[in-house]
Amino acid sequence: MDRNDHAPLLQTVGLTRHFRIGGLFSSAKLHAVDDLSLTIRPREIVAVVGESGSGKSTIARLLAKVYEPTDGDILFRGRSLHEVKSRRDLLAYRGEVPMVLQDPFASLNPVHTIGYTLDRGLALHQPKLTAAEREVEAIRALEAVGLSPARQVLAKYPHEMSGGQRQRIGFAQALSYKPKLVLADEPVSMLDVSIRIGVLNLMAKLCAEEGISFLYITHDIASARYVAHRIVVMYAGRVAETGPAEQVLHHPVHPYTRLLLSAVPDPKAPITITAADTGEPPRVVNPGPGCRFRQRCPLAIDICARVTPDLADTVPGHAAACHVTAPQAGLAA
Structure with a gap:
């Protein structure tokens, strides 16, 4: 069955923090996040792309219920997270929607073995399992992420593992809970370039074989191109552009998306010196109305300083928030 035939797994409606x-x-x-409407479907990888300060990690923490929203709502399998209040319900939700953090070493306790860490998590999120069943589940998760022999891995400490292996342990910990959606916050940014592709392949494999959806937070649009089904481009807390990955990357509408793509190095291009991006950083403290990208935008016109642009479809499923380019793209389509 096609991913788009499924009902939404998670939705945000006007999410604001x-x-x-x-x-x-x-x-x-x-204003970390303003008026975010996001949909994640089963067996789908959605990449949230943007530079530091764009609100990406705040979105992950809102969905993980680390932060409570200032406004708006989050619906998981049709249920509002405002209803998730008891400790039992919260642990159950975080088992279905676990988070994989950016720093694989900081997310593991250095004084405990990998086996203890996995067992402790399973005891919290799968309390009905016996100790023997928890060990079986931990071994299954380690083998699923390519860490074997699993029993030897269980006996090791975090410092005995490489950075890539520690990040795979983070995915194994999430996988052991049998999640529906994994929030992966910059999971490859602290890894060597040579092993990033292995972790991205792991995400794609877990999505295809285990049926797990991912919210992939990244500043690297090239990695989003490699692994994502859909892309959400954030700038200064607002969505600049969103749509299917191929559509956004091959037919970018928003000037900021074009800027991100222009910064991706082309190995076939001749070496040249190009003008750097110029302009003021975005104002996110009491920003007021207007497009937040206007100080850096080469296409800005008067209305950009007065009216905040809404997301508008350029083609079905592909939307951008720009006074200048989005209407033109819609007419062209």
Whole structure:
């Protein structure tokens, strides 16, 4: 069955998160995420792409219920997460939607073996399993992510594993809970280039063979191109462009998406010196109306400073938030 034939696994509706900054009487608010509407379907990898400060990791922490939203809602399998309040319900949800962190070493306790770490997680999220069943499940998860012989891995400590192996342990820990959706927050950014492709292949394999969906947070649009079915481009807390990966990457509409793609090195291109991206960094503290990319945008016009652009379809399923390019693309389509 095609991925798009399934009902949504997770949806966000107008998801917003602001952080109050400054002193007790300060009215300053940092707009980390504004009005995010996102859909993730079964057996789908959705990549959220953007530079540092774009709100990517805040989205992952909202979906993991580390942060509570300022406004909006998150629906998991049709149920609002506002209803997930008890510790039991929260542990059950986090077992179905676990998070794999950016730093594979910091996410593992250095004084405990891999076996202890996996067993402890299973005891929390799968409390009905016996100790023997937890060991079987841990071995299954390690073998599924390519770590074998699994029993030897269980006896090792984190410092005895390489960076790539530790990241695979993070995926194994998530996989042992039999999740529906894994939140992968920059899972390859701290790994050597030579082993990143192995972790990306692992994500694709788990999606295809285990039926697990992924929200893949990354600043590297090249890796998103390699592994994602759909891409969401974020800038300063708002969605700039979203759509099927091939459509967004081969027919980018938003100027920011074009900028990200222009920064991806082409090994076949001659070596040249090009002008760097210029302009002011985005304003995310009390940003006010207007497009947040306008200070860096070569196409900005007067309305960009006055009106915040809404996401508009250029072709069905592919949308961009731009006053200049999105209407033109829609007319051309």
